[in-house]
Amino acid sequence: MASAELIARLTSYVKSGAAQVSTTDQEFIEASLTEAEALVVAYVGAATVPQAVLDRATIEVGSELFNRRAAPNGISQFAGPDGSAIRVARDPMVGAYPILQPYLPLGFA
Template identity: 55%
Template sequence: MGDESQTAGDTELDRLSTRLRAYVSPDARHVSIDAEYVTACVSEALALVAQLAGPHTVPAEIRDRAVIEAGSELFHKRQAPNGISQYADASGTPLRVARDPMNVARVILAPFLPLGFA
């Protein structure tokens, strides 16, 4: 039984890695993508999204989108170690990369999570 759950997890990781690879490198750009790095970004994004969602039920499509967005932020951080990337814009204009990879994912997941009160 443990093998089946691991296979399902590997399948999800592979599926989301393929989606992230396509998201961060559209066909218009001919860039070599490090598959191991993409998989590591997806794995980290899955953990971050699971931590944020906790025990709350989030539709699979929404959860996947949040993982892709968080994974994309993690992926682009390598190209912008100090928070600024010149390579993401065709004109060479510097772009700021978010410091928190969960910025967009938090917005996507917000309708499915309880409100926090201080």
């Protein structure tokens, strides 16, 4: 279960500047964070990673999962500066990989 501190950090990250967060959004933020924690823990496995790094990676993944709701079919509703649509990453872990990589063993073939 996600800690209250991580929920507050993710809420602030995905809803920055919002005076209030709806109950529906808050529930979705909490669900996104729970899923993010499961993805990060599964990726890290038995490796030793500092808690602060795990938390940062979890927030990045939670943000990706939360923001997918506003991107039907993988296309963001916000247009780029040139008027083109923006595709969101299919892998929600994309932001966590570079954060976690220094703490994980290298793979050799």
